[in-house]
Amino acid sequence: MVKLILREKEYEVKPGMTLLSALQKINVVPESVIATREGEMILDDEILKDGDVVKLIAVISGGAGIGNRGLGIGYESRITNCDSRGRCL
């Protein structure tokens, strides 16, 4: 699996998809984050491999440690398709 971490939340997606697809899957607006893997920035077309850990860095200023604030399509809909641990499978 591929793990994506955004602030204190963790998501899991299947390997083999692009970063863009993964972001869409977990309902995060691509414009609102920068993705890094092993400290290096990666782009939307990057294919995510099994075991990858992708750190998503929020680019919008504001909102210290606030769970569902902000980066998704809507305040409520961001985790709609995920289970209680934020996994989107």
Add this chain to the structure above:
Amino acid sequence: MKCRKCGEKASVNMRQHKLALCKEHYLEWVPEQTARFIKKYEMFTHDEKILVAVSGGKDSLALWDILNRLGYQADGLYLGLGIDGGINYSHESQRLTEKFANEHNLKLHIVDIEKEYGQPIPGLAEISHRGYGKPCAVCGLAKRHEMNRIARDLGYDVLATGHNLDDEAAVLFGNTLSWSSEYLLRQGPVLPASDGLARKVKPLCRFYEREMTAYSLARGIEYIYEECPFAEGSQSIYYKELLNQLETKRPGAKLTFYLRFLEARKRGDLFIENNVARAHLHACPKCGQPTSTEDLCSFCRMIEKANSTQAAA
């Protein structure tokens, strides 16, 4: 995706510019573009003394870094706001600002609001009953006042802030929604000096917030990731999110929104009565329907063009 300059793997993709760059070339591109904006908007020269308002966040530290790399005389000003919010916010942001200044051997002025005025920002907000339970209005007021005071008292020619395009677009969006004409007419990359007020400039106003984050990461700038605890649920953040959704579907929408506004403002096209007269419609000489030009209307021009093309074929 490949870097347009060297063909190596790209680290940053700017869809609004159709430009992808590797880390090395991105770190060259950002200062080049900043220098271009400084010149284009006549912000300042290398002979002038610049005071950079630094908060410990990515934008202001990146701005200070870029101005330093471009060889400007840029000193920093940090305002201690006395905000804790359970994350030691002000303390941590001051620590990171001082760290950056020390590492780059830059001059930093520190002003502590509580030491100067007896109360930190949240205390001033509570006492003054301003801001509907949030200290943001008092904070903005105090920051503007203190930044101007220090710039003026210490003889700086210009005050530079790290506002990026997303900041500017969010303000513009908010002011457009409410048609706040007075604010719209004042917004821009440069606020000229006037009696008692220092010139204010925003050299990063054409970079997306995402680009400044990428710059700080690529440069290894350690900045305070957690923003002000009082920013939670703020209107400006909500507008930024809306604009990012638009940007995702329509790359370049934020940039166009801001730049077209600046162009209209420069032309004097905003809120001027004369524009009503200019908007007077004329009758098309061919079809008689109203048109904004004194010549043929758009439809008749299109038909004429189509006919001439067909005739030539």
